Amino acid sequence: MGNIKAFQSERHRAIQSGVNTTPARNSDNDFAKQLAPAVVVENLSHAYNRKTRPRHIIESLSLTVAHKEAVAIVGRSGSGKSTLLNIIGGLEPVQDGVVQVLGLQLNKLNDSQLTNLRRANIGFIYQAFNLIPTLNVADNITLPLALAGVNTKDRAEQLAPLLDAVGLDGRGEDYPDVLSGGEQQRVAIARALIHKPALVLADEPTGNLDAKSGRVILGLLQSLISEQGSSLVLVTHSLEVAGIADRSFIMTGGQLAPAQDSHINGSLAW
Amino acid sequence: MVARILLRSSLRFYKQHPLQLLLAIVGIVLGVCIVTAVFITNNSSKRAFALSTEALYGRTSHHIVGAQGIDQQFYAQFRSDFPQLQATPIIEGHVLLGNDVFSLIGIDPFAELPFARLGINNNAGDNGFLSSLLSLDEPSTELPATDFSNANAQSDALLPSAGLLMSAASATRLALTAGDKLQLRTSNRFVETQLLGNLTSDNPAANEGLLIGDIALVQSLLERGDIIDRIDIIADNPLAQQIRDSLPNTLKLNNAASRTQTMLAMTRGFQINLTAMSLLSLLVGAFLIHNTMSFTVLQRRELFAVKRTIGISSPLLFGSILIEAVLISIVGSTIGVFLGLLLGQQLIKLTTQTINDLYFVLHVQEIWFTPWLFFGGLLLGITCSVIAASISALDAARTNPVQAHQRSATEQKTRAVLPALASLGLVIMLFGLALATTPSQSLLLGFIALMLLIVGYGLLLPFISFHASKWLKQVLSGLSPVASMAAGSVERNISRTGLAIAALTVAVSSTFGVDVMIGSFRGSVDNWLGNTLQSDVYLSVPSTVVTQNDGALDDIILQTVQKTEGIRSVSRGLKFKSQSNIGEFDTLALVPHNNQPIGITLISGNTERAWQRFVYEQGVLISEPLATKYQLGPGDNIKLFTELKGDQTFHVVGVVRDYTSSHGQMTLHRDTYNAYWRNRADSTIGIIYQDNINKSEATKKLRSQLTQTNQALHVQANSDIHENSLAIFDRTFEVTRVLRWLTVGVAFVGIFSALLALNLERAREFAVLRATGSSRKQLLSLITAQTLWMGLLAGALAVPLGWMMAKILIHIINLRSFGWSMDSFIPDGTVSSTFVLSCTAALLAGLYPAWRLSQSKIARQLRDE
Numbered sequence A: 001m002g003n004i005k006a007f008q009s010e011r012h013r014a015i016q017s018g019v020n021t022t023p024a025r026n027s028d029n030d031f032a033k034q035l036a037p038a039v040v041v042e043n044l045s046h047a048y049n050r051k052t053r054p055r056h057i058i059e060s061l062s063l064t065v066a067h068k069e070a071v072a073i074v075g076r077s078g079s080g081k082s083t084l085l086n087i088i089g090g091l092e093p094v095q096d097g098v099v100q101v102l103g104l105q106l107n108k109l110n111d112s113q114l115t116n117l118r119r120a121n122i123g124f125i126y127q128a129f130n131l132i133p134t135l136n137v138a139d140n141i142t143l144p145l146a147l148a149g150v151n152t153k154d155r156a157e158q159l160a161p162l163l164d165a166v167g168l169d170g171r172g173e174d175y176p177d178v179l180s181g182g183e184q185q186r187v188a189i190a191r192a193l194i195h196k197p198a199l200v201l202a203d204e205p206t207g208n209l210d211a212k213s214g215r216v217i218l219g220l221l222q223s224l225i226s227e228q229g230s231s232l233v234l235v236t237h238s239l240e241v242a243g244i245a246d247r248s249f250i251m252t253g254g255q256l257a258p259a260q261d262s263h264i265n266g267s268l269a270w
Numbered sequence B: 001m002v003a004r005i006l007l008r009s010s011l012r013f014y015k016q017h018p019l020q021l022l023l024a025i026v027g028i029v030l031g032v033c034i035v036t037a038v039f040i041t042n043n044s045s046k047r048a049f050a051l052s053t054e055a056l057y058g059r060t061s062h063h064i065v066g067a068q069g070i071d072q073q074f075y076a077q078f079r080s081d082f083p084q085l086q087a088t089p090i091i092e093g094h095v096l097l098g099n100d101v102f103s104l105i106g107i108d109p110f111a112e113l114p115f116a117r118l119g120i121n122n123n124a125g126d127n128g129f130l131s132s133l134l135s136l137d138e139p140s141t142e143l144p145a146t147d148f149s150n151a152n153a154q155s156d157a158l159l160p161s162a163g164l165l166m167s168a169a170s171a172t173r174l175a176l177t178a179g180d181k182l183q184l185r186t187s188n189r190f191v192e193t194q195l196l197g198n199l200t201s202d203n204p205a206a207n208e209g210l211l212i213g214d215i216a217l218v219q220s221l222l223e224r225g226d227i228i229d230r231i232d233i234i235a236d237n238p239l240a241q242q243i244r245d246s247l248p249n250t251l252k253l254n255n256a257a258s259r260t261q262t263m264l265a266m267t268r269g270f271q272i273n274l275t276a277m278s279l280l281s282l283l284v285g286a287f288l289i290h291n292t293m294s295f296t297v298l299q300r301r302e303l304f305a306v307k308r309t310i311g312i313s314s315p316l317l318f319g320s321i322l323i324e325a326v327l328i329s330i331v332g333s334t335i336g337v338f339l340g341l342l343l344g345q346q347l348i349k350l351t352t353q354t355i356n357d358l359y360f361v362l363h364v365q366e367i368w369f370t371p372w373l374f375f376g377g378l379l380l381g382i383t384c385s386v387i388a389a390s391i392s393a394l395d396a397a398r399t400n401p402v403q404a405h406q407r408s409a410t411e412q413k414t415r416a417v418l419p420a421l422a423s424l425g426l427v428i429m430l431f432g433l434a435l436a437t438t439p440s441q442s443l444l445l446g447f448i449a450l451m452l453l454i455v456g457y458g459l460l461l462p463f464i465s466f467h468a469s470k471w472l473k474q475v476l477s478g479l480s481p482v483a484s485m486a487a488g489s490v491e492r493n494i495s496r497t498g499l500a501i502a503a504l505t506v507a508v509s510s511t512f513g514v515d516v517m518i519g520s521f522r523g524s525v526d527n528w529l530g531n532t533l534q535s536d537v538y539l540s541v542p543s544t545v546v547t548q549n550d551g552a553l554d555d556i557i558l559q560t561v562q563k564t565e566g567i568r569s570v571s572r573g574l575k576f577k578s579q580s581n582i583g584e585f586d587t588l589a590l591v592p593h594n595n596q597p598i599g600i601t602l603i604s605g606n607t608e609r610a611w612q613r614f615v616y617e618q619g620v621l622i623s624e625p626l627a628t629k630y631q632l633g634p635g636d637n638i639k640l641f642t643e644l645k646g647d648q649t650f651h652v653v654g655v656v657r658d659y660t661s662s663h664g665q666m667t668l669h670r671d672t673y674n675a676y677w678r679n680r681a682d683s684t685i686g687i688i689y690q691d692n693i694n695k696s697e698a699t700k701k702l703r704s705q706l707t708q709t710n711q712a713l714h715v716q717a718n719s720d721i722h723e724n725s726l727a728i729f730d731r732t733f734e735v736t737r738v739l740r741w742l743t744v745g746v747a748f749v750g751i752f753s754a755l756l757a758l759n760l761e762r763a764r765e766f767a768v769l770r771a772t773g774s775s776r777k778q779l780l781s782l783i784t785a786q787t788l789w790m791g792l793l794a795g796a797l798a799v800p801l802g803w804m805m806a807k808i809l810i811h812i813i814n815l816r817s818f819g820w821s822m823d824s825f826i827p828d829g830t831v832s833s834t835f836v837l838s839c840t841a842a843l844l845a846g847l848y849p850a851w852r853l854s855q856s857k858i859a860r861q862l863r864d865e
């Protein structure tokens, strides 16, 4: 994985040259992150249709994800995994309880602060890839940098090693719709990681892929994240996928419980 | 069963997208509204015209007319020659009552009855209007009760002092009742008479704008002396021939119908122009209806694909889309027709003004509206929508369901056909241009050429937009990622953006084209006025009607002018209506300044030779519309019906530029006139001052000298006439301007719905952007940049199309309908205002979806598949 090495040194250069100078970034130097957990969720409750027919999806949920830690969440469909992930990513408002991401309390941030947090420190990976069909691979991947105002030259410099790392060297000019599912997800992973986020949120990243390409993607994700030193919250149905995490939780009744070996061993309690 | 489910699914779609439904309907409403309104306007004025001719002519089969009226003595002689014949004398003129123009008609109440005009119901024993003349609504004590049914009664029953009748509607409007004084302004003075009562008739609209009185009274009011305008008769053909043979050669027997024809022909050009504008609006409207409908289908391609996969047959799917289109268009068209009715009432006011300004006095009281019009409007809206929907429905129903799922497939397919579409567009355009340059008089061909040009260009647009956006994206990629993305999204979504750009371009280009057309027209008229109005000051008798500048100036005026110092030369003109073998035309008998061709611009013919022949050889100058319409030019002959010598042949020696009347005009030298017509007083005098004279001082002095002559007189500097003429010109094009703004309205709705659909469709994409770290502001500026780019593209592409449209409007449509040639040029500011218009429309249209998207919940949109 020599490519990843190259990518790593790129990353340090980027940090040193102060590319990401958003407030969230400034308040989180590497040292602070070492100490602070990436995610702290305390007593979180969340309901949909609160005004009409409330459906309580999350109730008094607590979770801590340490720096550089990878946490997997499994659970029945509709149990609220995506909802939790969206809340952590600042895409859903915090209704009740406290959610701290990289030391910032989400319900105290306004929209533009949340945007800055995402732009600088969070990378999203979705089951449905969610690439922008009207942008080519290179533009899709460098989108977070473009949004942060990084100039073309620097973008290209950061893109090259990463494209290489995800095995899409030479595909930069292609548009998403000519790529296979596995290739599209590799683009999505590259996009989630190009700005070296401190936290990566992945919602069933292999859900749309066959077992073999799923495995490849997962390996890629795992190695990139550990080399980057990012924390990871991973939502999945797959035991094998959950296996890459340091800790696994099962989501039931709106709360998280540590996944037992029995779950992992295939009794499939969910 | 399945069809019901499909329809319910459609209903659900529109329930979820109410704005889209609204826009689809509004697009149809506006399109149908414009066409209906113009249709109503044209037909209402035609109908009013028909009614008033019917009112004025009744059963009249023929008129006896003279070149300049008929001596009253002839009438007496004629009656005794044909004692059994139904014949009656008529005088017609115009007067002002307050600010309203009325036609003042003098009739002979005794001879009148059989003619059944003015709504007289001519049943035996019922004298209709005439008896109402007797039994007045409010009997006036001043009026001696006379038995009018007795045809032998003395005519002093209606003494000149007795008064006039007007329609109840007019009387109510002017708050007049029987016995009230009427202060009338004739061409040169004020006269007073009284209102006798109301005209009653079966159709009140027919009598609108008429004042009726006994012929003797009207004769004295209008100072006609012993001259009557015409004799109306009722005769079958053999009898008519007998009468014709008996007439002296200075009098003519004409068919009543031919007179009506001539008058109708006068407004033809104007109405054709109006129709042209409405067709243009229709074309733009149809285009936009097509767009709106295609969008509602395009947007659901994936939904349709799912239905296909489930097993719904493609004919069934196709049918369900069509039914949906029919339902939507029924709603839209119905509203459109009724709005068109309202709009039509406003347009009628504008067009009546124009007709009165330019042609003849017309009172439009009734709005022409029939059930057929309603069905016509409905049919129009439905046809346009169904054709539009079926094109995209066919595509949706045919597409392989797997492909329809993939947005990229749609785009790829679109991209693949772009070059083919563009080539087809080019071919159609070339065909249109070829048609446009084919020499012909046919208006229809002109319209077809115009349409082909627009359609062909429209097909070219997506191709151009695609490549321009691709290019811009590359140029910008280094400079501004957001801007580059904006251009890129136009390129990558060309199946949608292409439609929106095409719609905006066509709509904006039509306003540009019309602006250029009106501007060129105005500029040409302006130039022409500058060249023609060579006298410093013009004297004329104030006229009641703009078009009828034919009052007579007293001799004392000319004498006063000739005695005035500081005047270099004087021209004199006598305006009259001359009858020719090709119709009745305004004619000017001219004594030019020093017999020089001052203020005359010859279009064809050698000026010097033509002028020699005009002055010394009784040559006739004809105006351009006359030359164009009747294919006349120097060397041709024209037969005029002269007062003294009957039909005489004159040589056309030149064609002059003239924008006064689209009907056509002629100019004779006064010496020529005097040889064939009885000498009459001039109606206008033009004065050129000596160079060293202070013109305004001199005019002031002249004015004060002329006041002593006691004749009502207009003393106008050439600049005043120039301005007035341009004001009338502007009034004429008021209707066109109104229609143009409506077209812009249609365009706006079209682009709005296109952009709305486009942006809402991409909601998920925008949500991904937000999740990836784009701020609300960035998203807003992305969408705004995208719409701005579309607006700029549309503006840039609209200019060439608009220019071509203007060329066709000016050199083909206008030339063929009015007979006027003119230079085409782009008026100042039209290009920039085209850009402003297209960008504003695009930005306004993009604003709402942008705002809505930036407000919406990211997580929610990410979930939406």
Ligand SMILES: Nc1ncnc2c1ncn2[C@@H]1O[C@H](COP(=O)(O)OP(=O)(O)OP(=O)(O)O)[C@@H](O)[C@H]1O
Residues within 6 Å of the ligand: A048, A049, A057, A075, A076, A077, A078, A079, A080, A081, A082, A083, A084, B860, B863
């Ligand atoms: N905007 C919303 N309004 C109402 N209900 C919602 C909304 N979003 C999600 N839900 C409901 O909340 C519940 C949790 O949804 P969520 O997507 O978090 O589940 P999940 O655990 O991710 O399921 P899956 O494994 O199938 O992806 C579901 O029952 C869903 O129907």
Ligand SMILES: [Mg+2]
Residues within 6 Å of the ligand: A081, A082, A083, A203
């Ligand atoms: Mg989920």
